[in-house]
Amino acid sequence: MGWFERTYHRITKGKKKIDVPDGLWTKCTNCSEIIYNKNLNENLKVCPKCGYHFYLGARERIQITVDEGSFVEYNSKISLNNPLNFPEYEEKLNKGREKTGLDEAAVIGEGKIGGQLVAIGVTDFGFMGGSMGLTVGERITFIVEKAIEKGYPLLLISGSGGGARMQEGVISLMQMAKTSSAIAELKRKGLLYISLLTHPTMGGVMASFASGGDIVIAEPGALLGFAGPRVIKQTIKQQIPQGFQRSEFLLAHGMIDLIVERSKIRPTLIKILDFLIG
Ligand SMILES: [Zn+2]
Secondary structure (H helix, E strand, C coil): CCHHHHHEEEEEECCEEEEEECCCEEECCCCCCEEEHHHHHHCCCECCCCCCECCCCHHHHHHHHCCCCCCEECCCCCCCCCCCCCCCHHHHHHHHHHHHCCCCCEEEEEEEECCEEEEEEEECCCCHHHCECHHHHHHHHHHHHHHHHHCCCEEEEECCCCCECHHHHHHHHHHHHHHHHHHHHHHHCCCCEEEEECCCECHHHHCCHHHCCCEEEECCCCEECCCCHHHHHHHHCCCCCCCCCEHHHHHHCCCCCEECCHHHHHHHHHHHHHHHCC
16 A cells, blocks of 8 residues: 555545545544644634534543643552453453553542642543443542542543443442442532533443532533433333433433533633632
């Protein structure tokens, strides 16, 4: 294969074929607009034409959320690799590591948002769908406990389409109870918990810490729920409503408090923190 073929790949936009140089352009998943990557990045990975919110990794997410240079990451060891000897689990973990540069699907630490110290945990959809096994559960619990210890408000940002990680079986499911009870303790102490839901957040993550915020914010158009729409449709054997499990549907049914587009998230968090704490 020559340099030309290697450098260019063809993508389809309607019936028209367009040559797109690798790494320079992205085709919008929603409106098919071809976007110059530099513009996409400057726009916080939101399509300038239709407002579609692209995947954002945990580190990028922290970077656009906290005051510059204020984030201090907490490192925690990974104590368990493949408890059930689940086939190909290690390969999947390695792939996740390669893809995201993270050692696991959650990053935790503390940082300032508008000058206010906040305990922060972020799950990364790029790492095995942001799914929660022992390490993710431990890290989320750890950051909740840190918030309690230091008296900080807590911000958890979820991008966890994978829910509870099936490769760790019941150990994953136990993380739902563990993270939820840590959050219940945080609330007993009267501390604030803001949950930010990003596309997609499903399953055991949505059914535990992600939906437990005092204030639950979602990005526009995010798929948020427990079982996915396809599974529900097959189970109840009925058509499901248009826009089911999207942020807008959840807001209309009182399941979340706010939908905030990405560029307004940081100012919104600053306002909430200032109003409730500052
Ligand atoms: Zn678009």
